[in-house]
Amino acid sequence: MMENQGNAIIEIQNVSKVYRSRGALFGVRAKDVVALRQVSLKIYKGEIFGLVGESGSGKTTVGRLIVGLEEITSGEIFLDQENVTGLKGKALKAFRRKVQMIFQDPYQSLNPQRSVLDTVSEPLSIHRVGRSADRKEMAHKVLKSVGLSPPEAFFYRYPHRLSGGQRQRVAIARAMVLNPEFVIADEPTSMLDASISAQIFNILLKMRSTFHVTQMFITHSLAAARYLCDRIAVIYRGQVMEVGSGETIIRNPRHPYTQALIDALPKFKGSGEIKQYGTLLIEEREVNGEPMGCPFYPRCTVAEIRCEREIPGLRMLEEGHYVACFNV
Amino acid sequence: MAEETFRTETKGMERYPGLTAFLEGWGIFRQSLLGKIGLVLLIMFALMALCSYIPPLIDPMYNPMTGVDPVITCSTGPSRAHWLGTDFMGRDILSQLLAGARVAFMVGVSAAFMSIVLGTAIGMTAGYMGRFMDTFLMRLADMIMVMPTLLVVLILAAVFGQLNIWTIVLIIALFRWPGVSRIIRGQTLSLKQRPFIEAAKVAGASHVRIIFRHIMPNVLPLAFLFMTFRVTSAIIIEAALAFLGFGDPGTVSWGMMLQWVWKTGHMFKAPYWLLPPGICISLITLSFYMLGRAMDEVLDPRLRKEDQTD
Numbered sequence: 109m110m111e112n113q114g115n116a117i118i119e120i121q122n123v124s125k126v127y128r129s130r131g132a133l134f135g136v137r138a139k140d141v142v143a144l145r146q147v148s149l150k151i152y153k154g155e156i157f158g159l160v161g162e163s164g165s166g167k168t169t170v171g172r173l174i175v176g177l178e179e180i181t182s183g184e185i186f187l188d189q190e191n192v193t194g195l196k197g198k199a200l201k202a203f204r205r206k207v208q209m210i211f212q213d214p215y216q217s218l219n220p221q222r223s224v225l226d227t228v229s230e231p232l233s234i235h236r237v238g239r240s241a242d243r244k245e246m247a248h249k250v251l252k253s254v255g256l257s258p259p260e261a262f263f264y265r266y267p268h269r270l271s272g273g274q275r276q277r278v279a280i281a282r283a284m285v286l287n288p289e290f291v292i293a294d295e296p297t298s299m300l301d302a303s304i305s306a307q308i309f310n311i312l313l314k315m316r317s318t319f320h321v322t323q324m325f326i327t328h329s330l331a332a333a334r335y336l337c338d339r340i341a342v343i344y345r346g347q348v349m350e351v352g353s354g355e356t357i358i359r360n361p362r363h364p365y366t367q368a369l370i371d372a373l374p375k376f377k378g379s380g381e382i383k384q385y386g387t388l389l390i391e392e393r394e395v396n397g398e399p400m401g402c403p404f405y406p407r408c409t410v411a412e413i414r415c416e417r418e419i420p421g422l423r424m425l426e427e428g429h430y431v432a433c434f435n436v
Numbered sequence: 437m438a439e440e441t442f443r444t445e446t447k448g449m450e451r452y453p454g455l456t457a458f459l460e461g462w463g464i465f466r467q468s469l470l471g472k473i474g475l476v477l478l479i480m481f482a483l484m485a486l487c488s489y490i491p492p493l494i495d496p497m498y499n500p501m502t503g504v505d506p507v508i509t510c511s512t513g514p515s516r517a518h519w520l521g522t523d524f525m526g527r528d529i530l531s532q533l534l535a536g537a538r539v540a541f542m543v544g545v546s547a548a549f550m551s552i553v554l555g556t557a558i559g560m561t562a563g564y565m566g567r568f569m570d571t572f573l574m575r576l577a578d579m580i581m582v583m584p585t586l587l588v589v590l591i592l593a594a595v596f597g598q599l600n601i602w603t604i605v606l607i608i609a610l611f612r613w614p615g616v617s618r619i620i621r622g623q624t625l626s627l628k629q630r631p632f633i634e635a636a637k638v639a640g641a642s643h644v645r646i647i648f649r650h651i652m653p654n655v656l657p658l659a660f661l662f663m664t665f666r667v668t669s670a671i672i673i674e675a676a677l678a679f680l681g682f683g684d685p686g687t688v689s690w691g692m693m694l695q696w697v698w699k700t701g702h703m704f705k706a707p708y709w710l711l712p713p714g715i716c717i718s719l720i721t722l723s724f725y726m727l728g729r730a731m732d733e734v735l736d737p738r739l740r741k742e743d744q745t746d
Contacts, residue, residue, distance in 0.1 A: 204638060208638060210621055212631070219636075229639065230636070230639060231639040234641055282639065
């Protein structure tokens, strides 16, 4: 598919994020929480990259670190080969013109006091793009492209007069109005009905085909990632477990955790997918002392002794398919 | 049923968001009995305040402060020339009462407005900036909050002599902002965490923009709600101050009238003089309070139909 042919538009190198606990006045200081440990990913121009993981795996943190909503603890982020780690002031503003984000909850991500036109044209006025009439024109265009038509009918509506799907379309329009190079979609459909989700997916696909926007799609659902994404990275407890093309991850998963995720997908009789990997332990294994090995070790059926002590790095199995497991 | 009507009312008005919001709020407001009573009372007092300009025009003896009936030298009961009677030196009580309404509005609204502006600005600053600024401003607020306003004003009045009405307004405003700022700070803190603020940040919005375009519109309704409660407390403080003899001697307020009743020994002799200002003070504070409660209902997000879909 798209892998290795284009340049990496976004590259993150050895990124870690640690949430330090505040020192307590009384009692013991709580432990620091490691949200991401040495994560490295490359996202190529024009692709839709899926980041799949369960809640608490750090998938959203990756997105928030890239757009700069949170400070990175260590590691570096590159946009078009340019280091964009910890940007400030003007450079940050310029960066934000190129990288946008679609948030999870459309009921929370729109300001209830601002109309659709206000919301969608705000990025334009922040970055001083065009005059007010031009902005209206651009907002009109982008609202139309996300399927809110006629756009005039939505201009002066307030979020509480919109449905969930319409709100998320407005949020997508806001992200797209600056014509960014890269958009992060953070579980954009988790608050929506299945049929609406499909529409949102199609809008994202359309964004890629018409505006050539590279996207990172963050989700907990392998099925959604498979539908949408060219390449998929599976993340577990802050570490990347497996990276590969969508097809490879679904048809030929090699990491026990990915296999467990595939097992967990609902399957229909007669669909031909009857293979069960059975890599998930029913009962978690106890870990003695500080956990220092593979994060999946406590739940893995095929774990060895060294899995408890050492963290497996990502190894390339074949072109574009990386797995972090000693066993493959 | 009620919702149906307001739907039709708002149809075609989507271009005027302010009007739509107002009509929507009115739809909820008018279902509240408290609010309607409060509004009617308030309109009555507003009319009184407006009418206060009329009596001095009819005859200079109806001037609330300086007009003295040439033939009357002591307090008399209601008569044709003086519908509510006269005070101890022959001034018309009705025109004093009307002037008092004007003063009550002036004191209440301006003190409340100032304390709201101050409280909102400080609350938003504390909530948005956090850290040191938050701690500093909120401890300051705590310190002022525990001071009894009336007592402080009394001490200031004792030290500086008679206070001008605007000085009193200013002092009330300076001492009544902490409650507002606490509420606004809380609201700002919760707003700051909301995804739409993050979305604005990702779009590249500056702090100034986030504060004025995203946070302020969301806290202002709450601030205005608090204004009605602040009006009540400002009027009461001014009345108490005047009654105790520390009011502005050049202004006819209801508290002042009560003080004259008391000082000249008419407390139990002249109900026509004592009751009107007393009742007016109670009713105007009550009406602002009721209005505030009704607006509370309008602004309560749980009562708002947020999830309405078309």
